[in-house]
Amino acid sequence: MPAAVHRLGLLESVRVLRGLTRADRVDHLVALARDRPGGALLRTPFGRMLITATPSAVKHVLVRHADRYVKGLGQAQAREIIGEGLLTAEGEHWRRQRRDVTPYLAARAVHAHQGRFLALARAGAATVEERGWDAVDPAVLLAEYTLGCLGVTFGFPAPAAEHIHEAFDTIQDEALFRSVSQGLVPLRARPRARARVHAALRLLARETSGSLPGHRDDAWATPEGMTSLFLAGYETTASTLAWAITYLAQHPAVQEQIAAEASVLDALGPDDVTPRHLAALRWSSATLDETLRLRPPVWLVSRRATVADTVDGVALSPGDEVLILPAAAQSADPDFRPERFLSGARESSLDFGAGPRACPGGALAQAEAVLWLSTACGRLALRPRGRRTVTALARMSQAPAPDLRDVVDVVPRSGTSPSRPAALPTVPERNPL
Numbered sequence: 001m002p003a004a005v006h007r008l009g010l011l012e013s014v015r016v017l018r019g020l021t022r023a024d025r026v027d028h029l030v031a032l033a034r035d036r037p038g039g040a041l042l043r044t045p046f047g048r049m050l051i052t053a054t055p056s057a058v059k060h061v062l063v064r065h066a067d068r069y070v071k072g073l074g075q076a077q078a079r080e081i082i083g084e085g086l087l088t089a090e091g092e093h094w095r096r097q098r099r100d101v102t103p104y105l106a107a108r109a110v111h112a113h114q115g116r117f118l119a120l121a122r123a124g125a126a127t128v129e130e131r132g133w134d135a136v137d138p139a140v141l142l143a144e145y146t147l148g149c150l151g152v153t154f155g156f157p158a159p160a161a162e163h164i165h166e167a168f169d170t171i172q173d174e175a176l177f178r179s180v181s182q183g184l185v186p187l188r189a190r191p192r193a194r195a196r197v198h199a200a201l202r203l204l205a206r207e208t209s210g211s212l213p214g215h216r217d218d219a220w221a222t223p224e225g226m227t228s229l230f231l232a233g234y235e236t237t238a239s240t241l242a243w244a245i246t247y248l249a250q251h252p253a254v255q256e257q258i259a260a261e262a263s264v265l266d267a268l269g270p271d272d273v274t275p276r277h278l279a280a281l282r283w284s285s286a287t288l289d290e291t292l293r294l295r296p297p298v299w300l301v302s303r304r305a306t307v308a309d310t311v312d313g314v315a316l317s318p319g320d321e322v323l324i325l326p327a328a329a330q331s332a333d334p335d336f337r338p339e340r341f342l343s344g345a346r347e348s349s350l351d352f353g354a355g356p357r358a359c360p361g362g363a364l365a366q367a368e369a370v371l372w373l374s375t376a377c378g379r380l381a382l383r384p385r386g387r388r389t390v391t392a393l394a395r396m397s398q399a400p401a402p403d404l405r406d407v408v409d410v411v412p413r414s415g416t417s418p419s420r421p422a423a424l425p426t427v428p429e430r431n432p433l
Helices: 010-021 025-035 055-064 075-082 091-105 107-111 114-131 138-154 161-181 191-209 223-249 252-265 275-279 282-294 362-379
Strands: 040-044 047-052 069-071 301-305 309-311 314-316 321-324 380-384 391-394 398-401 408-412
Touching: 010 025, 010 040, 010 047, 010 161, 025 047, 025 391, 047 055, 047 314, 055 301, 055 309, 055 321, 069 075, 075 161, 075 191, 075 223, 075 301, 091 107, 091 138, 107 362, 114 138, 114 275, 114 362, 114 380, 114 408, 138 161, 138 223, 138 362, 161 191, 161 223, 191 223, 223 252, 223 282, 223 362, 223 380, 223 398, 223 408, 252 282, 252 362, 252 380, 275 362, 282 362, 362 380
Parallel strands: 047 321
Antiparallel strands: 040 047, 069 301, 301 321, 309 314, 380 408, 391 398
């Protein structure tokens, strides 16, 4: 029998909501969802809020009855700032953008660009080898790579990663503030924040303008659409790679497995990479899956009811919020064990969402992440550094904090072949694609 929804009183609901302001807000809400496996219904001054990770709620809200909901907490506030792009638009405006963006992100289209992704990954590794890890901003390095892959995929020049990263930091901070304050403190009452947001939007307009001329017929090819595309297309994968770095630094045996497999890429040029080569990178793929299990970049999927509805026995009114926590919907095992995915088994997940609003870029994210992990571990060695604890900086996505250079050291490998992989559990072979 399914667990019942736990109904919280006003005071307890307020305490939970205050958790949204905590630095550990992701772990706080995931723990809440796991402690109350049937979900928790909050009463707030702004309406009711169902926090859940039940399969029935996920299927009902995101798949079967997605037409009864619109983007909710967080996304609605982002729309106020960056406008009606693929990430934030609703209705027919969203459908037109989705239709026009899908061909670029189809698996066959992505396969055609994998060699270019590999070249970009090699360039990033070379930057670390030549300049040294401490002289490189890891967040910008990963942004350069993922924005570069996005540019290759859509056929436009990649914008300046440092500028894009800085601008989106500002926008996400503002969206988070509006989500927590529920608009009670308008931007005009915060002149310094207003100046930062306006500067960020001007910067984004400048950076995206060069990408538009070749796509005039695409519904997403507007300044608002490009801003949304950049945010959705680069930051989630960059955040996932950052988390993978923190885990791999603690697991040298996994690094060696990835490095050994990466030799399949050594002699390949940009025109030589095929899906078969990616299928051979089993440890990189498993590491990606395990990182997504532990730290899904989209930590919160929010929806707002537009009509009366019933979810897991809870009667919702128009305006009520449903917050779905992807991390709580997966295994609670805290151990980093990529080998659990080497058999090809994959538990159901919300890595790329579900239903009609699911992220269309799964094939792109998979290819660019696997190629980057293989290239990085083939040329660089990751080691723990210092004693600081890695925590989640959670806004629209979750990324590790503090700066990766404070918790991870990265050095070039000796130039020789990777050492023999350390012994790890034996697992069945994955069926070739």
